[in-house]
Amino acid sequence: MGEDGQNVIIINGNPYAFEPGETILEVARRHDIDIPTLCHLKGAPPTGACRVCVVEVEGAASLMASCATPAGSGMAVHTETPKVVAARRQVLDLMLASGNHNCTIRQPDEADWTAQQLKVMQEDQAEELCPVWGDCRLQELAFRYQVTAKRYDPAKTLYPQELANPFIVRDFSRCIRCGRCIQACNEVQVNNAINFGFRGAALKIVAAGDRPLRNSDCVFCGECVQACPVGALVEKDTRYRVRPWETTRTRTTCSYCGVGCQLDLHVADGRVVRVTGAEDVAPNYGSLCVKGRFGYDFIHSPERLTTPLVRDGNHLREATWDEALDRVATGFKAIRERDGADAIGVLCSARITNEENYLLNKLARAALGTNNIDHCARL
Amino acid sequence: MAGLAATYGSGSMTNAISCIEKADVILITGSNTTENHPVISAYVKRAVTRRGARLIVVDPRRTKISEFAQIHLRQNLGTDVAWINGMMHVIIQEGLYDKPYVESRTVGFEELKRMVAKFTPDFVESITGIPGDQLAAAARLYASGKPASILYCMGITQHTTGTDNVKALAALAMLCGNVGVVGGGVNPLRGQNNVQGACDMGGLPDVYSGYQKVADPALRAKMAKAWGVAALPEKPGLKVTEMIPKAESGEIKALYVVGENPLVSDPDLNHAEHCFQHLEFLVVQDIFLTETARNAHVVLPSACFAEKEGTFTNTERRVQRVRKAVAPPGDARDDLSIICDLSTRLGYPMRYEGAEAVFAEMASVTPSYAGLSYARIEKEGIPWPCPVPDHPGTPVLHMGSFSHGKGIFFAIDYIPPAETVDDDYPLYLTTGRVLYHYHTGTMTMKSEGLMDRAPECFVEIHPSDAKNLGVAEGTRVTVTSRRGSIEAVARVSPRVRPGMIFIPFHYAQAAANRLTNARLDPISGIPEFKVCAVKLAKAA
Known part of the structure; x- marks a missing residue:
């Protein structure tokens, strides 16, 4: 830390050194100071879209988005003042009211609540709560800031779900338009398959002129699914079948190409049910491709070999390990002796x-x- | 690998994947990066779009990655030495090479200079079809890169001149001082999860783990002592591409095949099948009843990656953990315990507490892995060489000096591919992969989703050839070479050049390898999968 206070920022009353160019959020994260975010995606340029990460900067006229504001020498920042909390609550309130967020935290008056739940169930074609219940950044923040969306009428659903591909369900009714998926697609994987389309209240994430993903440049790497903080992008296979608290995770190395991506296998009842990229380590820092993320069916394929086989004439029959291994050992030894x-x-x-x-x-x-x-x- | 080993003394990616982030210029050749190494392709695409790195792609096909390139050169199949020599010609002629580097770190420059003298842009154009001015522009761009990185894949190695191609690329990189430099290097992208590890572990006929030569009596004695045997065989063994033909001639009587499916992946499959028929005893250890396993005398069911402990070594030499998440199905067992059990029954007992104990023994006899342990790679993998336990690993090879002292320039002349087109077989065929499948498809073809995206084999053909042959999008066509014939649907696309077709090799039902040529590179033993002559007609 420079003695003259160069490159030192004050956060919540404590001084912290920063590297020139670092944002307030980056300095705070590096020192384990929690500033909540929704749209911020590590490794991509900040967009400042969601306004959840706002902080109070002494002397500034308005609250600043910490993800997009560079740290400055002598800058005094407060991350959790009543003004900050009020701003976050308002942002979260609007988000929660904007779609089919049927997690229990949302509690307008009782009649409305029932009507809302029935509407969502019908649109989901399922009698389950939101597919990412318990694994949702918006739900977490709504709980943390005790936001209920009581003040707003439930939103109308503008766009139907897209189920027309084998891997990803796009549920626009749960999209908070944070743009993380667009960042993941365009800045991290650089597949440039999706972007914002339409305007104002009709704002939507679109692929190639608002076509289904399968008819676009999408290569189903699933980076967007992993980046989505809510239930707008969900793996089709996992949806409703697995809840996060029912699974354990095992960190391992992908078995496809030579890149050696690090991934987590999510296991429930002795079966791999989901794969996610490991975000904190080389070489992939969370990225995967379609094979690594979605190509795990082979593990539990009914065609897997489950017992040794030995040849009797023209066909293979089941055998014990003892019989099979003895036959191998005897066969090799005989050939070695003779030839x-x-x-x-x-x-x-x-x-x-x-x-x-x-x-x-x-x-x-x-x-x-x-x-x-x-x-x-x-x- | 043989080409890099000859030039630099070590055959593997010289630089870490993350070095792509530091490259000023990136040259990609013979790699359909976005489909075969998607996550590495993202590094390249980010370098170009976010940081302004400049990309040169040399590939006959218009691949997705070529859309990000400043210059895309489309060479005739099998003419790589010619364009690489042409680039070196321009760089030397115009004095763009790194003279201090060449003088202090290399030998053989004068021979190289004499060889490339005749590879003028015009001469190269006559061989490769690459316009001379474009070649010169690419040469200048590569030479301007400080640093410049080269990425290549099977499009360079799967030729009868594969070793030559790699030596030429290695020379180009040294000429511009790009080896032993962060952000530079010559980087083969390995196609399979643990192909680097299989080589490192002595899964090669002439070396023990860590590339310790079988022919060296001292190393033989060291390994014999470590393994508790009186002596080890002296004569280097056969390569896979030699073993299979020798099954036909009777020199090889038995094969023990673990986790491989040569009866889809081998070249000239009809002949390979014929060779396998001659085997007296075939043992296959795999997770599925593959095309190869169906022919076996004994099939041993094994565990897949999610069902066992161990390590894989990735394309950048990073040794990473594999961990057990679920149990193998039925009576299937992990390969490690099967091998130990079999060895014991062969009269050579192997008993280990588990994978970690095997790793420890391996590290104790393998200098490049000697400093590695499971504890050290618990959170993040470490790239070898890592000779001692406090060594941080080596992301960039050849810094300061090459493994064998000075880097050697090999002066290589151009040799045409083993098979060229003629009146009977007028089209060139090249093979490769698609995004949604992996090698022989034994894993990916079990996925409904992946099969939905890429359900069947296809033949990519240029619109002009399609028109001449009366073929439209979706027409079923028969493709025939001197070795075999397959049927698939046509996909009419300018992604290929006129006069060539592309077929993915994944699909056993329409196996492209019934067509391919089994002629080998004389040094590496790699077959010429990437060029052969075929004819094409509408299916009857």
């Missing part, structure tokens, strides 16, 4: 782990006695 170890070849694999490949290399050279080991790197 030498170099009559046997081992193809290890670019698909299995390092440990398994190391052991296959050891098995070929030390146990079988041949250097005939290779894999399909060349193919």
Whole structure:
């Protein structure tokens, strides 16, 4: 920290050093000071669209969006004053009233509440609460700031849900128009498939002239789904089937291409039910492609091999591990005795782990006695 | 890999993926990056759109990534050495190369200079079809990059001249001082999740883990001692592309195939199937009853990545954890325990507490992994070489000096592809992947969603050729080479050049590899998947 107060910002009464160019939000996050956000997407330029991250800056005429305001030397910032809280409540109130946010926090008078729930159920074609109930940034903030949307009439639904692709459900009635998905698509993945369309109250996220995603430049990487803070973009397979508190997560490495994206497998009842990108680590920082995010069906495919098979004449029949492995060992030993170890070849694999490949290399050279080991790197 | 190893002393991506963020100029060739390495393509697209990095794409197909390029050169198939030499010609001629770097860090410049002298833009145009002025512009742009990064993939390596292509790219990078530099490098993008690891672990006929040569008596003795055997075989083994033909000649009697599906991925499939028929004993260990497993004498059901512990090494040499999230189905077992059990039955007992114990043993005999442990990579992977436990890992190779001292310029002449078009087979075929599928499709084709997006094989054909042959979008066509024939629907598109077609190789029902040429690069043993001659007609 410079002694002359250069590059020092005061947040809630405490001084913090900052790097020139850092925003108030970035400095605060780096020092574990919580400023809530909805539209802010790490790694993309700030848009200042949602106004949830506003803070009070001493001497400024109005509240400032902390995501878009650079930290300044000697700047004094307050992140949770009554004025700030009132502004956040108003923003959240409007958002909550703007669509089918049927989480229990929304409680206008009772008759309206029932009418609203019935309307949402009909539009969802489901007797469930919002598909992201319990996993929604808006719901969290509405609870934190005790916002109920009581003052506003429920919104009319302008656009029907889009279900016409295998991966992503677009529910415009739950969209808060924060633009995170657009940032994810255009700034992070640079697929440029979606953008804002129409104006004012009719504002909508559109793909290629307001067509379904499947007829647009969308490549179904799902970056937008992971970025969506509410229930507007949801994985089709997971919708209503899995709630976050029913799952455990395991961090692992994707098994498709060589990029080695880090991902979390979400597991319920012994099955992988959802995949999300790991946002805090190299090499992908949360990004995935369509295969990594949606191509996990093979894990629980009914076509998986579940028992060893051995050949009897023209067909393969089920066998025990003992029978199968004995047949392999006997077969290899007989050929080695008759024709030498170099009559046997081992193809290890670019698909299995390092440990398994190391052991296959050891098995070929030390146990079988041949250097005939290779894999399909060349193919 | 052989090309990079010969030039720099080490065959892998020289730089970390994140180096793309620091590149001033990026040259991509033989990589359909957005479909095959989508997350890396996002790094490139961000560099271009957000930071103003300049992109050169050299690819016969109009790929998505080429839309982001400042210059897109579309070469004739199999003419890569010619355009790379042409770029070096212009760079040397115009004095744009990095003289201090060339003098202090390389050998062989004079030979290179003599070789590329004849590759004038006009001469290169006559071979590659790339207009001379465009080639010169690309050369100047690459030379202006401080630093400039090269990314390439199978479009460079899957040729009979694949090793030559890589050596030429490696020379281009050194010429402009781009190797051993943050943001630069020569970077092969590996196509499969653990192809880097399989190579690192000694899954190659001539080396133990960490590329320790089998032919070196001292290393052989070291490994024999570590593994508790009296001696290890001296003679380097056979490559996969040699083993399979030798099944036909009877030199190979038995194959143990783990997690591979050569009966879709091999070139000239009809011949490969014939070779497999000759095997006396075939053992396949896999998660599905693949085309290869159907021919086996014993099939061993194994666990997929979500069902086991271990590590994969990614394309940038980063060693990362794999963790068990669910149990394998039925009686399926993880490969590690199957291998140990089998080895024990072969009279060579293997017993480990688990994957971590195997990793520890491997690290103890593998210098480039010696400093790595599960504890160190718990949160984030580390790129090798990592020789000691407090070493931070090596995101950029060859800083200061090359693995074998000085970088070697190889002077390479242009050789045409093994098969060229003629009156009987007038079209060139190249093969590749699509976004929604992976290799032989054993995993992706189990997904309804992915199948919905990419349900069947297709033949991409230029509108002018389509018109001449009376083919329209969706017409069923038969494509025939000297080796086989397949049927698929036509997709008429200017993405390919006139005179060439593209077919994805994923689909077993219409396997592009029934058509491809099994002629190998003499050094790497990689088949020429990317060029062969075919004819095309409406299906009967």
